[in-house]
Amino acid sequence: MKKAIIIYESVYGNTRKIAEAICKGINEVEGAECLIRKTGEIHTDDLCDYDAIILGCPNHNQEPALNLVKFIDRASIVHLKGKFGAAFDTYTGGNKDVAVTKLEARIHEKLPGIELIGSLSSKVTGRKGPLAGDEESKALDFGVKFARKLLE
Numbered sequence: 013m014k015k016a017i018i019i020y021e022s023v024y025g026n027t028r029k030i031a032e033a034i035c036k037g038i039n040e041v042e043g044a045e046c047l048i049r050k051t052g053e054i055h056t057d058d059l060c061d062y063d064a065i066i067l068g069c070p071n072h073n074q075e076p077a078l079n080l081v082k083f084i085d086r087a088s089i090v091h092l093k094g095k096f097g098a099a100f101d102t103y104t105g106g107n108k109d110v111a112v113t114k115l116e117a118r119i120h121e122k123l124p125g126i127e128l129i130g131s132l133s134s135k136v137t138g139r140k141g142p143l144a145g146d147e148e149s150k151a152l153d154f155g156v157k158f159a160r161k162l163l164e
């Protein structure tokens with residue numbers, strides 16, 4: 013069984029919904045299982061227990077949300093070589109991919125043991141949401157595809 017964990021940050025709950033949809037998608041694939049934790053709900057040492065680590069947060073002023081950045085920085089002392097991973101963000105305006113691109117760069121720099129095999133950027137219709145159109149179903153599909161890659 014391949015084990016994945018999603019660590020997320022969320023102020024208004026939209027990024028949490030995306031995390032839940034990705035998790036559901038992963039859990040739909042036989043041979044993979046996933047759970048979700050908010051940044052404050054897990055110790056960085058516990059990351060060792062997982063084959064895959066997925067990190068996601070809202071775009072805040074064209075940067076990944078600070079609590080997730082701080083979590084990544086704290087995790088930099090943990091041995092994570094050979095893990096797979098993915099990054100995702102949520103955004104409102106024309107800032108698609110901006111936070112997730114910076115998040116990926118931060119993961120490369122601080123957690124070089126993680127090989128990133130996916131990224132997702134999901135639109136919310138206003139600062140507090142709700143999520144646009146079919147973003148949750150796209151996230152579920154992303155989870156399914158991620159799990160399949162993990163099992164290759």
Ligand SMILES: Cc1cc2nc3c(=O)[nH]c(=O)nc-3n(C[C@H](O)[C@H](O)[C@H](O)COP(=O)(O)O)c2cc1C
Nearest residue numbers: 022023024025026027070073074102104105107139
């Ligand atoms: C302080 C703050 C700054 C934000 N800055 C941006 C921004 O620069 N670009 C953007 O597209 N969205 C921006 N947003 C909108 C957030 O991305 C949006 O609130 C978030 O995706 C909602 O996710 P959540 O419900 O998980 O908190 C900002 C939101 C907040 C609260």
